[in-house]
Amino acid sequence: MTLTIRDVAREAGVSTATVSRALRGLGNVDPVTAEHVRRVADRLDYVVSATASRLASGRTGSVAVVTPAISRWYFATLLTGVERVMQEADMDLLLHRSADPKVSSPALADRRLRSRVDGVLVLSLPSTSPDVVALRRRRMPVTLIGSRLAGLSSVTIDDVEGARLATQHLVNLGHQRIALIGGAPGPGPFIPEVSRLEGYLEVLEQAGLKADARLQVPGNFTMAGGEAAMNSLLALRRPPSAVFCMSDEMAFGALRALRRHGLTAGADMALVGFDGHDMADLLDLTTVAQPVEELGEAGARDLLGRLADETAGPVERILPTTLVVRGSTTRTTS
Amino acid sequence: MTLTIRDVAREAGVSTATVSRALRGLGNVDPVTAEHVRRVADRLDYVVSATASRLASGRTGSVAVVTPAISRWYFATLLTGVERVMQEADMDLLLHRSADPKVSSPALADRRLRSRVDGVLVLSLPSTSPDVVALRRRRMPVTLIGSRLAGLSSVTIDDVEGARLATQHLVNLGHQRIALIGGAPGPGPFIPEVSRLEGYLEVLEQAGLKADARLQVPGNFTMAGGEAAMNSLLALRRPPSAVFCMSDEMAFGALRALRRHGLTAGADMALVGFDGHDMADLLDLTTVAQPVEELGEAGARDLLGRLADETAGPVERILPTTLVVRGSTTRTTS
DNA sequence: TTGTACGCGTTATCAC
């Protein structure tokens, strides 16, 4: 029913082997023959069966990206960068959301991805994630984006430095009680979280301010979480005068909380976010901007390189962050 | 090197055919044998080769979603819904961004998707898109989300009605000069755009207000576009007193423009968005909310049904929208 | 209920 390489071979008057070589531009084919074959294939509107090609060659021509979330700005933006590079490279991109490890079977990604992709791009997953562990054991080419792990290639920002930038900015403005809105409650293995906490604590210490555990609250990296976190901070007997949020989306939630309390960011409470979200500008939010789309592109390119040259050693690329100062830390009047 | 069905067959003491049947739960296998085979496969950590299975069965077990954008909220949210359903159905999901038809070869999606997927989910693409045209000709199962086309299954909202809700709301508030910030300049084949314009015009007419072409400006469905659009409206000799934006993201941009002009939404200018974006609440934006994630899920389910039963006729599902009134249209004081 | 054997459409390895 559907056209096969044999049809093209017959029509072109050559063997299937030659068609295969010609269509893939393998070089060891007479240029004239090759061109002829290509013409015929074109005329017939023939497209190689990806499936058969995969089975025979052992390469799938596709990669998977496993991510904890899709619609959150950071991940959606990473995806944009990844997709662009993969499309250019003519690679299929499989999208896989890593389910909550608590509710789903461990290493689901591994089972679903085995024999389906040549490599995997892992977005911001904790190194202890069963998915990552399984993938590693399988010796599947993996590149991490947004987290690091010994032995694996990764593209990240310097989270410690980013947090330092944010916190130092607040210190410079004279704040003494600087709170932190972070991710999950309790210390997790989630790299950006740990590193940003580290940067925050470092600066406090250097500034001679002592860290107060009550000022460190979880926000789960969501708007709702950020709002709840800010509410709890405002309910403290001695609320902070400044807050560093580990993500812009949490900062947006915090902004809402402030507003509902009749407070103004920048005047009543200094607020710094993290990410460089599109909407940070609109909301006049000071933030530590990271080149998210570029992170995605760089990660994708690294993985492609790794697939092309299996012997390539792991590379850890670190992209720069910049502090973008806006009204949420500098406004002086309501 | 890698485990095959033969290894499992040998180890379990049965034929490969039985293994194949048992592992797929085909029924015509002795329950005891089946269980035994499953155990062995499990112990060996065997996973069927998706590639070989595809070649033999003719089904790829994967679907593609082609979308004009990934990080825009609406699409990222649709994707979340789609991905959830596909993961539950154990279907691979290929992500493909449909490039700008002007710069890319026509029907790129078709060539890249042929023989790679069983069906395609098309997000909000104009029916004249070369991708859609090619897919149709190929008789590939297709479900549209966010747009409609005779002969194809689709899941949409009632865009006309949504626009009516928004415009009527503004009319009810007593506005006489109601502007519209839309998509691309000039009339396009992009369904939501056309329909929303239609609903807007209908209400104006019913209200005895005459449409003013100068009050209809393109915003390209981006924040930047929305901002520029609002700027141009404000530069008019007789600016509108209210604006209906075809998307929340454009409304956000419009909000910024207002702010830069020292104006307040709701007090100096009424503003209604469209989508029900997460952040509309934070920005106190009145909007026509649509169940975006559900749209994605419904579309995905429809496509799955279509794959299971090729004879199923096309279905057009329409999900409801609701007007969410907030301060951007009702605030009375700056 | 189970096993045998062929076919799925390419790629890759040899000869030529």
Added chain:
DNA sequence: GTGATAACGCGTACAA
């Protein structure tokens, strides 16, 4: 440079 042909790993008549 080109052509046979044997894998690739599984599904599925068909036979038993």
